[in-house]
Amino acid sequence: MARLLAAALDAAGRGWPVFPLCPGTKRPALHGHTRCPGDGPCATGHQGWEQRATTDPDRIRGAWTGGRAFNIGLATGPAGLLVVDCDTPTVPDGPDAGPPEEWAGATGGADVLARLAEQAGATLPVTFTVTTPSGGTHLYYWAPGGIELRNTAGLLGWKIDTRAHGGYVVAPGSITPAGVYAVTVDRPVAELPGWLLQRLRPALPPAVPVGPIRTGSGRRDRYLDGALRAETARVHQAPASQRNACLYVASVALGQLVAGGSLDETEARAVLLSAAARHLALRAYSRRQAEQTIASGLRAGAKRPRRIEDAA
Numbered sequence: 001m002a003r004l005l006a007a008a009l010d011a012a013g014r015g016w017p018v019f020p021l022c023p024g025t026k027r028p029a030l031h032g033h034t035r036c037p038g039d040g041p042c043a044t045g046h047q048g049w050e051q052r053a054t055t056d057p058d059r060i061r062g063a064w065t066g067g068r069a070f071n072i073g074l075a076t077g078p079a080g081l082l083v084v085d086c087d088t089p090t091v092p093d094g095p096d097a098g099p100p101e102e103w104a105g106a107t108g109g110a111d112v113l114a115r116l117a118e119q120a121g122a123t124l125p126v127t128f129t130v131t132t133p134s135g136g137t138h139l140y141y142w143a144p145g146g147i148e149l150r151n152t153a154g155l156l157g158w159k160i161d162t163r164a165h166g167g168y169v170v171a172p173g174s175i176t177p178a179g180v181y182a183v184t185v186d187r188p189v190a191e192l193p194g195w196l197l198q199r200l201r202p203a204l205p206p207a208v209p210v211g212p213i214r215t216g217s218g219r220r221d222r223y224l225d226g227a228l229r230a231e232t233a234r235v236h237q238a239p240a241s242q243r244n245a246c247l248y249v250a251s252v253a254l255g256q257l258v259a260g261g262s263l264d265e266t267e268a269r270a271v272l273l274s275a276a277a278r279h280l281a282l283r284a285y286s287r288r289q290a291e292q293t294i295a296s297g298l299r300a301g302a303k304r305p306r307r308i309e310d311a312a
């Protein structure tokens, strides 16, 4: 326990706010908003782990000398860090063991990251690195000022996540049944390379018009325009919790029109994807996830063809 306290103080000494994780795990030990008692630190509203993470040595001593061997969560956003988390397949023969075709031959996220560097004609800067019990690596970089980078999962490539605002990493010194999080490259934290920033910067919505592409004058075209506009709006205005569900429902509706011969499938895909652009820009889901949702919606719609002549 003294070792965990020392590790927590060490992280805080570097200016990285920490908070307790349940002993032996990666889970925050602080209550979530659904169980907020509304007193103590939450007297004026719930404080999540990102708000409660601290560099104050007294508060850290208080938390880590209470008799529980807390692991250490490091809140990457307030620390000014972007941590690249390169993982390896957890089960050697599991369904996730091999990389997708795009990354054929890679054995894990570290290989993929090395290829990304090569593609950019750059080398990975040496930086503070932590090795995880599962054999993954956490590469620490200073996040650039003036731009709020959020967490990503698989955006950079197979087996690579990143943690920034809204995220945390398990800090070195923490212990799980699988082993210890250990500093394996004890060098100063490097600036996030520009070529990585380029890939992580929230994408600007594409210049494609978000509305329907068709311009027709007949009754059929007017109906089709209306349908495309309605489904586009449904996706575009979806509340955060229903983004994927709305995209699916819209895809089913357009899939019915495709199957009925009223709409070209390529056009349906383009309209749906451009309607999802706002959510893609917010990193609500990846382009690939959006395409998968669209594809499965179109497939479901194809089972119930609908002709505009019938509907109009």
Ligand SMILES: [Zn+2]
Binding pocket: 031, 032, 033, 035, 036, 037, 038, 042, 045, 046, 047
């Ligand atoms: Zn609370």
